[in-house]
Amino acid sequence: MRFAVIVFPGSNCDRDMYHAAKEVLGEEADLVWYQNSNLENYDGILLPGGFSYGDYLRSGAIAATSDVMEQVKVHAREGKPVLGVCNGFQILTESGLLPGALMRNKKLSFMCHQEELIVENNETMFTTGYKKGEVVRYPIAHGEGNYYCDQETLKELKANNQIVFTYQNNPNGSVENIAGIINKEGNVLGMMPHPERAVEKVLGSDDGLILFQSIVKNWRESYYVTNA
């Protein structure tokens, strides 16, 4: 499987994402600069964390207007996996690929520590390796991770089982303790916590590796079905 890690000016978790995909997972991966890029030959898109464009205007807002995001939208429409972590999640909501918005943390401070998450939906292509209700430990590192959506959207998220991860101890004020959501079609996942920083025991947790392994396993299975 071939992953593209999209790099914007101000991305700073791109190398962690690359390391997870290439060295820990052992798949092919490239760091892809956001300008003059061509995503056609990639099977999966990884939008890393950081502060794209210095968080100017709103986090993720400027990156969402870039040409590479138009290509990510095409990729998403084709049903290929797109994972946005932290700033990547903010870019996905700003570009309309996921509903809602990420606002300033309730207590206004930047937070950087491990959080316990509950796997709410283990039937997505990103989470089949987990058990439903399983508690996993991922680090968080954000100042604007307070997920907000209106009541109508929330109802829809619940009805379609789009809430994939929730916080056990909500650190940032997110609606319904939401830590990660998926689109209706089930191939675009956005989350504030960092699975790519939890892929080796030496990092404090390797719970995030299962997420990447799930993507690869499900991609392989669907690939063999469609190309057999």
Add this chain to the structure above:
Amino acid sequence: MRKVTVFITLKQGVLDPQGKQIQESLNVLGFNEVQQARVGKYMELQVEDGPNLEERVREMCDKLLANPVIEDYHFDVEEVVHS
């Protein structure tokens, strides 16, 4: 040339922790009459005049300047007078 001033505010009902903190600090300073503070953004755009100016500015707000999920906006247009 026109000067467009855009005001972006958080929707009513959307929590504004920064505004809440400002209100509390004003109260601490003795301005007890302040019951609420909401923080927003103010932008000035210099825009070439055109037939669809207002429509274009609305489009700019919807596409980039404001996030309709959490924010409302309004704007004023005035003529730039050269001296």
